[in-house]
Amino acid sequence: MIRVIDLDKSFNNQLVLSNISVSFEPGKTNLIIGRSGSGKTVLLKSIVGLHEIDRGEIWYDDIHFNKLDFEAKKEIRKEIGMLFQGSALFDSLTVEQNVKFPLDMFTDKNEEEKTDRVNFCLKRVNIINANKLLPSELSGGMKKRVAIARAISLNPKYLFCDEPNSGLDPITAILIDELIKELTEEYSMTTIVNTHDMNSVMKIGEKIIFLSDGVKCWEGSNKEILYSDCTILNDFVFANALAKQLKSSLK
Amino acid sequence: MIKFLTQFGRYFLLLKKVFSKPEKPYVYYKQTMHELVFLGLNSVGIITVISFFMGAVITLQTAYNTENPIYPTYLIGLGCRDSILLEFSSTITALILAGKVGSNIASELGTMRVTEQIDALETMGVNSASYLILPKIIATLLFNPILTLISISVGIFGGWIAGTSAGVITSEDFVYGIQYAFIPYYVTYAIIKTLVFAFVITSVSAFEGYFVEGGSLEVGQASTRAVVYSSVIILLLNVILTQLLLS
Numbered sequence: 001m002i003r004v005i006d007l008d009k010s011f012n013n014q015l016v017l018s019n020i021s022v023s024f025e026p027g028k029t030n031l032i033i034g035r036s037g038s039g040k041t042v043l044l045k046s047i048v049g050l051h052e053i054d055r056g057e058i059w060y061d062d063i064h065f066n067k068l069d070f071e072a073k074k075e076i077r078k079e080i081g082m083l084f085q086g087s088a089l090f091d092s093l094t095v096e097q098n099v100k101f102p103l104d105m106f107t108d109k110n111e112e113e114k115t116d117r118v119n120f121c122l123k124r125v126n127i128i129n130a131n132k133l134l135p136s137e138l139s140g141g142m143k144k145r146v147a148i149a150r151a152i153s154l155n156p157k158y159l160f161c162d163e164p165n166s167g168l169d170p171i172t173a174i175l176i177d178e179l180i181k182e183l184t185e186e187y188s189m190t191t192i193v194n195t196h197d198m199n200s201v202m203k204i205g206e207k208i209i210f211l212s213d214g215v216k217c218w219e220g221s222n223k224e225i226l227y228s229d230c231t232i233l234n235d236f237v238f239a240n241a242l243a244k245q246l247k248s249s250l251k
Numbered sequence: 252m253i254k255f256l257t258q259f260g261r262y263f264l265l266l267k268k269v270f271s272k273p274e275k276p277y278v279y280y281k282q283t284m285h286e287l288v289f290l291g292l293n294s295v296g297i298i299t300v301i302s303f304f305m306g307a308v309i310t311l312q313t314a315y316n317t318e319n320p321i322y323p324t325y326l327i328g329l330g331c332r333d334s335i336l337l338e339f340s341s342t343i344t345a346l347i348l349a350g351k352v353g354s355n356i357a358s359e360l361g362t363m364r365v366t367e368q369i370d371a372l373e374t375m376g377v378n379s380a381s382y383l384i385l386p387k388i389i390a391t392l393l394f395n396p397i398l399t400l401i402s403i404s405v406g407i408f409g410g411w412i413a414g415t416s417a418g419v420i421t422s423e424d425f426v427y428g429i430q431y432a433f434i435p436y437y438v439t440y441a442i443i444k445t446l447v448f449a450f451v452i453t454s455v456s457a458f459e460g461y462f463v464e465g466g467s468l469e470v471g472q473a474s475t476r477a478v479v480y481s482s483v484i485i486l487l488l489n490v491i492l493t494q495l496l497l498s
Contacts, residue, residue: 050370088371091362091363
């Protein structure tokens, strides 16, 4: 479980996250939703320690993460897998080398064991016969899947996904969502996904928090989101024409 | 002034991070071998071409400035050797490498920063500064002295070819000139300067690239700053080192 307590974060004296308190449960796909610029990515990066927070606490199970020094944080980070918005695959490495990278850095496995693990992870995300390709030779969906394979190569306890569907067509986006949900259940990971894609919200959002202007405005599940009284949330959820029609039919 | 001091402080904090204990020495070794090829071996071509023509021009200019019969012609060879040894092969080579290698390092790290590849390393628990920068520093410290020795040899060879082809000096006089009053310490002096310049080029360029914020425009600006700052620092240190090592 990951707990965030009273978190504040500012850049150049401008508060971008204010008094955020939330807990993310293991084995569930936890979603952070909100408009662009609402602070989703800053919250995610603060939780993994890429941003120093101004105030508050971040707990990974019973470990007070933001009190740890760089070396101590490393131990937690070995249990973290992260999928970045642009995939963040290493340009100069092949698909196989990208997935093998965490194994090279943090395990004492021999080459054969590492190759087996790489092939297992790639097969799990449905990437076949692409081991020797460079990231520049992959499609957007393939890049995301390779990044997921890299993220799960060390069997992480925590999986973070920053807008996993951005730039993908709806069919591929659904495949990525399903993959994230399956992996979360399969490995009992604590998964946190940043998104503003309502398809993802409805499909995989077991627990959802909604951010607006750096403030947590709502918390609930995908079953509850359609019936919320929160006006800002309703404006966000029912922003497009199809959703508006759905809302009127619900009434 | 405060901005300058802040940047200066950040530079040394980055160096502290760079020189911390590597996670997996074998991975760093492999990375260093890669950088030796990428930053070192791939620079042999440009250094060879430039050094050859540099030596040729130095010889021809020395010849046209010493046409007076008072001066023995072997002075042309001697002038060519000392100019290349004392200044051109270390300083000019460093300035060229600041352009080639420095911009390469800054743009590589800058692109990795804006595409979140550095964040990905940090999230995994890898010391990104050390993993990305230390192999580059080691590679340039190991290979740039070799580049300087290549530059010295090729430069003198270029001078011999140009001098004899243009008929301004005989082959015997040129060879006598490059052997006359040779001081071996000059080679040591050139190597010391090369090592200092190699460190400056790599660390300053890495600093500029590592802390890029923004997008492709900022990466380009960082790349330009890397070349300009490295070049200025090289020229400044050239004066200081010359005073320290030759006085």
